[in-house]
Amino acid sequence: MIISYLPLEKWRKNWHVNGTHIVCRHCHMVWDLANAKRPFTHAHDCKAKRDATPYPLRDLRQISEALHQTGLC
Numbered sequence: 001m002i003i004s005y006l007p008l009e010k011w012r013k014n015w016h017v018n019g020t021h022i023v024c025r026h027c028h029m030v031w032d033l034a035n036a037k038r039p040f041t042h043a044h045d046c047k048a049k050r051d052a053t054p055y056p057l058r059d060l061r062q063i064s065e066a067l068h069q070t071g072l073c
């Protein structure tokens, strides 16, 4: 079953999870999950720099918690 959950869809527009890394879909900068407490560093001209969260992992956790509360997964 594919769950369409808006905050998660939005998150996925900017980020991609690759094993233990999060990748920006726009500038393809790779960020190790071990750096979770530090803000994500985008490429100089990345268009997501302004719009995307600087803390993708923290946001993903919040989204996943909210999703669990809905009972959808």
Ligand SMILES: [Zn+2]
Residues within 6 Å of the ligand: 024, 025, 026, 027, 028, 029, 042, 043, 046, 047, 048, 049
């Ligand atoms: Zn970027």
